[in-house]
Amino acid sequence: MTVLIVGGDYLGKIPERLKELGFSQIQHLSGRKVNHIEAKLPHSVDVILVLVDYINHPLACKIKREAQRRGVKALFARRSWSHISQVLQRAC
Numbered sequence: 001m002t003v004l005i006v007g008g009d010y011l012g013k014i015p016e017r018l019k020e021l022g023f024s025q026i027q028h029l030s031g032r033k034v035n036h037i038e039a040k041l042p043h044s045v046d047v048i049l050v051l052v053d054y055i056n057h058p059l060a061c062k063i064k065r066e067a068q069r070r071g072v073k074a075l076f077a078r079r080s081w082s083h084i085s086q087v088l089q090r091a092c
Contacts, residue, residue, distance in 0.1 A: 007051030
């Protein structure tokens, strides 16, 4: 499975832990730059994980709309592994 992480400049051990959960490819979009709101989401994504502490509201809304349009799960979590794992458990 492929996951796109949106938000957060530094991900720490989050990618490693996602790989332990079975995500084979992990892509990252920091969401900090102004042109990221115009960025196209990759087509080969199974799950979009949005780190809400690190992105602005218009970008979060755009990602949610695009995910709904494509039929991809969009998960919203804070940048702590405990919260991310809770959100992933509820979604799966």
